Amino acid sequence: MPDRSTPPSRLSSELSNWYRANARDLPWRRRQFHDEYGAWGTLVSEFMLQQTPVSRVIPHLEAWLRRWPTPASMSRATPAEVVQQWANLGYPRRALWLHRAAIEITDRHRGEVPRDVDALLALSGIGDYTARAVAAFAYGDRHPVVDTNTRRVLARVLDGRSQPGPASRRDLVTMAALLPQADADSAVFNAAAMELGAVVCTARSPRCERCPVVDVCAWVAAGRPDTGDERRRQARYEGSDRQARGAVLKVLRDAAGGDVPADAVIPDWPDAGQRDRAIDSLIADGLVEAAEGCLRLPR
DNA sequence: CACCCGTGGAA
DNA sequence: TTTCCAAGGGT
Known part of the structure; x- marks a missing residue:
């Protein structure tokens, strides 16, 4: 397990200064x-x-x-x-x-x-x-805010890895230890870490030449090794149940919430069993309502 | 912890 | 064309 107990000094201030000067206008x-x-x-x-x-x-x-x-x-x-x-x-x-x-x-x-x-x-x-x-x-309170961008930044800067492992509570502890003391400053640092991951320290082809903390980055120091991706790959979407669910819901959204005869909902779906399972699971999730042989968005 | 859940743009 | 990935959360 990588040692995160002694993060590079001034990481927080350097990142925050960069953010104050470069934050996107969202x-x-x-x-x-x-x-x-x-x-x-x-x-x-x-x-x-x-x-x-x-x-x-x-x-x-x-x-x-x-x-x-x-x-x-x-x-x-x-x-x-x-x-x-x-x-x-x-x-x-x-x-x-x-x-x-x-x-x-x-x-x-x-x-x-x-x-x-x-x-x-x-x-x-x-x-x-x-x-x-x-x-x-x-509210401007002091809490560690850790998203996928921040986890990637921490994995690279602190652990020298190319990609973060699965999300873990440990990331919250790590981020908490890096937060500046003042509430307002800590909110900025949280946003700064996310912003760096979103626009510079990206998952693919990171822009290290524009990175404000490149000189303290363990991953850069190690020669930017490909340490492999521990995350499980996202399941294939084509032909998936999710695709079937999405198609069903699109029909009902396009009907503006009105009733649609059940046999008119993606009738030509390649796998009829999958279609029926999709509808059942949508009903179970409360996303679809069945009434009198029709389907609709729940009222 | 592993797996599931939509959608669309970019590489 | 296929693959990757995106300010996650529930079960």
């Missing part, structure tokens, strides 16, 4: 965004950013928040409305979880997005990353 980093939507805006953006690229989130985020500017307003929507507004952002269960979280916030927290990490963790669809991202970026 919607959720703007003062006006926070003024208008508060922690709810941060929470929604983080939900959308779970496994969906920044460039695809941006055009959806504004429309979403204009329609549902508060948790209470979204709590009054139907699942069908939410899943349809989610459109093609992917992993539609996240839309359901976000909806559920809005209801939980309305019921348990008087419509205010909680600031406490444990309270955030108790909400649907919120895990270690999102809970701390909201606490740090919306």
Whole structure:
């Protein structure tokens, strides 16, 4: 196990300085965004950013928040409305979880997005990353925020590996040890590590010549070895159950939440058994509703 | 911990 | 064309 107990000094300050000068101008980093939507805006953006690229989130985020500017307003929507507004952002269960979280916030927290990490963790669809991202970026509190970008940066700079291993609680401990003492500074450093991983220390062809911490990077010092990728490969999508589910849901979204005869939903799917399993699993997930021989988004 | 869950752009 | 990967989380 790599030793992370003695990280290179000044890593935090160098990264933070680089971030202050080079951060991308993203919607959720703007003062006006926070003024208008508060922690709810941060929470929604983080939900959308779970496994969906920044460039695809941006055009959806504004429309979403204009329609549902508060948790209470979204709590009054139907699942069908939410899943349809989610459109093609992917992993539609996240839309359901976000909806559920809005209801939980309305019921348990008087419509205010909680600031406490444990309270955030108790909400649907919120895990270690999102809970701390909201606490740090919306409320400015000092917590280790570790996403896939940060894990890759830590793996390279500290461990000299080309790619991070599976996500682990150990990454939280490592990041916590690197945080500057001041709350505001620690929020910046969290964002800086993510930003470096997103634009410089990328998974493929990293731009080390533009890296502000290249001189303290263990991976560069070791000659940028390919240490192999410990992560399990993403399953093939073509022909998968996920593809079938996606096709079913697209038909129902395109029907604008209206009823669609069950036998008119992807009738020519190559594998009829797979199609039926997909529909059943979507119903089990609460993403589809069956009624009178028809399928529809749940009302 | 391993596996599952969408979608689309880039290499 | 195929593969990779993207501000993860639930089970």
